[in-house]
Amino acid sequence: MTDQKTAMLYGLGTVLLWSTVATAFKLALADLAPVQMLLVACASSVLVMAAILLLQKRWHLVFSLSRKQYIQSFGMGLINPCLYYFLLFGAFDRLPAQEAQPLNYTWALVLAYLSVPFLGHRLRKQDILAGLVCYAGVVVIATRGAVTTLGFSDPLGVSLAIGSTLVWASYWIIATRDTRDPVVGLFLNFLFGLPVIVLICWWTEGLVLPVTGSLAAAVYVGTFEMGIAFVLWSYAMKKAENTSRVSNLVFISPFLSLVFIYFILGEQILPSTYIGLVMIVSGLWLQQKKVKACKRGLAGG
Numbered sequence: 413m414t415d416q417k418t419a420m421l422y423g424l425g426t427v428l429l430w431s432t433v434a435t436a437f438k439l440a441l442a443d444l445a446p447v448q449m450l451l452v453a454c455a456s457s458v459l460v461m462a463a464i465l466l467l468q469k470r471w472h473l474v475f476s477l478s479r480k481q482y483i484q485s486f487g488m489g490l491i492n493p494c495l496y497y498f499l500l501f502g503a504f505d506r507l508p509a510q511e512a513q514p515l516n517y518t519w520a521l522v523l524a525y526l527s528v529p530f531l532g533h534r535l536r537k538q539d540i541l542a543g544l545v546c547y548a549g550v551v552v553i554a555t556r557g558a559v560t561t562l563g564f565s566d567p568l569g570v571s572l573a574i575g576s577t578l579v580w581a582s583y584w585i586i587a588t589r590d591t592r593d594p595v596v597g598l599f600l601n602f603l604f605g606l607p608v609i610v611l612i613c614w615w616t617e618g619l620v621l622p623v624t625g626s627l628a629a630a631v632y633v634g635t636f637e638m639g640i641a642f643v644l645w646s647y648a649m650k651k652a653e654n655t656s657r658v659s660n661l662v663f664i665s666p667f668l669s670l671v672f673i674y675f676i677l678g679e680q681i682l683p684s685t686y687i688g689l690v691m692i693v694s695g696l697w698l699q700q701k702k703v704k705a706c707k708r709g710l711a712g713g
Contacts, residue, residue: 415651422648423658426641431668433637434513435676436629437504443626445617446501451609452627454493454602456634461599464643473596481592482600488590489605492583493638499576506569509673510685511553514692515570517666519577521546523584524699530585542699549691550574557684594646602638659700663693 440449465471477485504512521543527533551559554570564570590597613619621627652658666689673679 416653416657419648419650419652419658420661422644422651423661426644426648427661427665427668429636429641429644430662430665432672433633434504434509434669435672436633436637437501437512438509438673438677440626440629440633441501441505442629443622443624444630446498446505447609447613448617448621449501449626449630449633450493450497451606451613451619452621452630453497453634453638454606454609456631457493457638458599458602458606460635460639461595461602461643464639465595465599468595470593470596473593474599477592477596477600482604484590485592485597485600486604488583488586488597489601489603490608491579491586492605493602494605494608496576496579496583499572499579503569503573503576506566507573508679509677510670510679510681511556511565512569512573513669513673514553514666514685514689515550515573516576517692517696518546518550518574519580520696521699522577523581526581526585531588538698542695544695545698546692546695549688549695551688552684552691553688555684556682557687595643598642663697666693 437449440453444452462471465474500512500516503515506512507515521539524533524539525535525543528535554564556565587597592600610619648658670681670685670689674681
């Protein structure tokens with residue numbers, strides 16, 4: 413099997429896992445508060461990533477960093493998982509999965525915009541067009557089709573979802589200067605973030621958790637969305653001979669996610685969700701197309 417085929421399999425595995433998490437979020441939040449879900453998911457993720465590092469015989473890398481990098485791990489842990497997932501789970505707690513999930517996908521566009529002031533990237537007309545298309549889709553979904561009246565179904569939920577995209581994009585801007593091994597870095601971020609989450613959970617909701625299906629769903633989120641999916645995607649990018657073909661697989665995820673949302677959660681998918689999601693994905697495709705064209709131009713030059 414060629415490296416490209418292996419990369420595509422890793423990529424498809426990642427996309428399949430990503431497609432299930434919106435459903436898992438809602439199942440977990442049925443009996444857990446967002447911060448309780450975050451506690452369970454983060455703890456599960458720490459254990460999974462520790463096991464991965466042990467199996468890969470890279471555990472020694474955890475202890476080989478500088479003092480500055482350990483401080484960096486704490487700072488980045490406050491952003492991800494602490495702030496990012498608190499906002500994201502808060503959005504899913506307030507919104508139907510079919511609304512919260514597409515809104516979260518706009519983080520890639522936010523990243524492109526933040527790259528202008530923080531990384532010195534240029535903003536092109538195609539970025540602006542992509543933004544208009546994407547956020548028109550956001551309005552369609554958030555208003556459930558009532559675009560003319562701008563009657564948002566849950567303004568706070570929508571704000572939390574959009575806020576999570578800003579935090580997630582900011583995290584990746586900061587991560588461009590991160591020289592740590594990716595899995596080691598993520599493990600330490602979550603490890604240092606976990607005590608903060610424990611403290612907040614104890615202070616607000618308490619540490620007594622209901623032993624229900626929601627607990628299992630939160631463990632699933634931590635194991636797969638926060639842990640295994642990240643490792644699979646890293647492998648896919650590392651082995652890919654053509655990274656753009658693997659990257660394009662992410663456009664399958666939001667549509668496949670609606671299948672799980674419909675059949676498992678029983679949400680009746682609104683026409684506005686389909687329309688808005690197509691607009692968001694189209695905007696992201698436009699933005700990605702511009703990035704690929706720029707890379708080809710630089711390679712040819």
